[in-house]
Amino acid sequence: MDTVESTNNHAIQQIRNGNASHGDAWMAMVQTQGKGQRNRHWESLPGENILMSVVVRPGFLDRMSPFLFQALVAIACRDFLAKHIEIDVYVKWPNDIIINDRKAGGVLIENIYRGNSWDWAVVGLGINVNQVEFGGLSEKATSMKLALGKQYEVNELADGLRSFIISFLNKNESCSLEERLNLYQNVMYRLGSKVLFDQDGKKFHAIVLGVNQEGELRVEIDQKEQRWRHGMVNWLLNDAQNI
Secondary structure: OOEEOOHHHHHHHHHHOOOOOOOOEEEOOEEOOOEOHHHOEOOOOOOOOEEEEEEEOOHHHHHOOHHHHHHHHHHHHHHHHHHHHOOOEEEEOOOEEEEOOEEEEEEEEEEEEEOOEEEEEEEEEEEOOOOOOOHHHOOOEOOHHHHHOOOOOHHHHHHHHHHHHHHHHHHOOOOOHHHHHHHHHHOEOOOOOEEEEEEOOEEEEEEEEEEOOOOOEEEEEOOEEEEEOOOOOEEEOOOOOEO
16 A cells, blocks of 8 residues: 555454455555554655554464564564574564664554454564664664665565564464563573663663563562563663663
8 A cells, every 4th residue: 555544553444344364464655653662653764664564363362372472473573584684683572673783673463352352463563674764763773774785675575574474473373382482582682681771760770581471571680580561661772762
C-alpha cells in the first residue's frame, strides 16, 4: 500500500472482515500513524524501510506466553538481519533490534482473543533498511544501509522477512520453555554487562542478567537481583540518551 494509518490497524481490520489467513502480510510505503512501544509514534521516510504487519494464527499460540511468542519473533528478525549484513545484531529487551549500539528496528505485537482463546497475533515490524538520515535521532538510530553501505530492495527484503518469521515460528513450535529463553538470551543486547538505566529521573547502573518467562528483565544491583516489567525503566546509552 502507498499510504496507511497503521499496518497493524489495517491487518486487524482485515482479520475482523474475514479477509486474513495465517502468514498474510500488509506493507506500506508510508504510515501516517505508525505505532511504537508505549504509544510512541514510529516515523520513517517513504519507501526506505520495512513497515509491515504479519498475521499469525499457528495452533501453538495458546500454548505459549505472549512474551515468549514476542521473543521468538524478535529473534527471527535478528537472525534474518544478521544473515544479510553479516555483523553482530542483538535484541534489546524486550523487542528492539540493535546494530552497532543503535536501534535498527522494533517489533510491536497486538493480540486478538476470542473468549479465553488467543485467536490471532498481529506482528508489526519496523526495520530501517535504506534510510540514512534520522535528524535528531541520528545518535540513536541506524539502518542496514548505514551498517553495510549497501542499498537494498525493500519489497524483496520484506517478503523474505515475512517468510523467515513464519518458518522460524514453525521450526520452534515444539521448543521447551528453557530452550526459548536460551534462544532469546543468546542474542540479548549487553547481557552480563553493566548498563545505565533511568527510573523516574533517577539514573543508576545495573548488570543485565537475562529475562524470565514472564518477560521481566533480570538485573543485579549491589549484588542483589531485581526484576523489572517493561515500562518500569528507560535504558540509556549514556547520561543523556535513551534507546
